[in-house]
Amino acid sequence: MTAVINVFLKEGVLDPQGKAAHHALDSLGFAGVDDVRIGKQIIIKLDTDDRVVAEAEATEMCETLLANTVIEDYTIEIN
Amino acid sequence: MQKTLKVAVLRFPGTNCEFDSQYAFEKLGHTTELVWHENETLPTDIDLVVVPGGFSYGDYLRSGSIARFSPVMKAVTTYANDGGKVLGICNGFQILTEAGLLPGALKRNNNLHFISKHQNLCVINNDNAFLNKCEKGEILNIPIAHADGNYYIDDEGFKKLEENEQILLRYSDENGERVVVNGSVTSIAGVCNEAKNVFGLMPHPERALEAILGSEDGIRMLKGFEA
Numbered sequence: 001m002t003a004v005i006n007v008f009l010k011e012g013v014l015d016p017q018g019k020a021a022h023h024a025l026d027s028l029g030f031a032g033v034d035d036v037r038i039g040k041q042i043i044i045k046l047d048t049d050d051r052v053v054a055e056a057e058a059t060e061m062c063e064t065l066l067a068n069t070v071i072e073d074y075t076i077e078i079n
Numbered sequence: 080m081q082k083t084l085k086v087a088v089l090r091f092p093g094t095n096c097e098f099d100s101q102y103a104f105e106k107l108g109h110t111t112e113l114v115w116h117e118n119e120t121l122p123t124d125i126d127l128v129v130v131p132g133g134f135s136y137g138d139y140l141r142s143g144s145i146a147r148f149s150p151v152m153k154a155v156t157t158y159a160n161d162g163g164k165v166l167g168i169c170n171g172f173q174i175l176t177e178a179g180l181l182p183g184a185l186k187r188n189n190n191l192h193f194i195s196k197h198q199n200l201c202v203i204n205n206d207n208a209f210l211n212k213c214e215k216g217e218i219l220n221i222p223i224a225h226a227d228g229n230y231y232i233d234d235e236g237f238k239k240l241e242e243n244e245q246i247l248l249r250y251s252d253e254n255g256e257r258v259v260v261n262g263s264v265t266s267i268a269g270v271c272n273e274a275k276n277v278f279g280l281m282p283h284p285e286r287a288l289e290a291i292l293g294s295e296d297g298i299r300m301l302k303g304f305e306a
Contacts, residue, residue, distance in 0.1 A: 014189070016187050
């Protein structure tokens, strides 16, 4: 199975890269942009066919290494 | 006579301030030993562990996030939990926050720039093993050089830092007024843990040892560990 993990700064934690991209979009004339947040996507191939096992493993990876939960939230999608 | 300290200076792949850190403590008359990150133990009878600056593991994923799982960090954690003194400078500060030995986290600078310059710092608390040779409110001029120095901590954590006098230094002007350098919460430049034996700061005291190079204020900071 494949775990697609998205890591973003938590709501309320200022995202300087998102702010800069937002500003650039405004400058380029893209109207109606309310907010921009930039995160990272981590794709992990797992050698299990069990969705529950894959999700549990990916969660542990996020909690241990892939996200710093002091400042970041993550989402996991198992395919 | 002043006690000679035995200082262990850690070295990860990508560390680049290990020799400056050694030079600094040796200049003050202490002995140092480099410790490779794969070591599972620290040298015996040490008085201080320095986690120096640099770009451990290329700052991949997040600054300090991979180095903190190096074998030597287990030994450092045990050492710190037993009351041993640990000083993290710049990338070392990032590694210590990632390891959970210091509260908070360090984010990308607000202006997204790598900031490299001399910066005034205001001493906020000096009742600790690090800044005891400095006065409260004293202004120190110390170089900074970082991209991820934007200190973040939530409101609850911040309250604890203030109550326990864990805020060590803030970025300031020459009068001690806070200045925004990288977006840090209340301009924090350095903190310690609750037990006050683990210290972390973004500025580089080991680069401020000679007046001819702009500042020798780093000496007073590092000499604190002699007390």
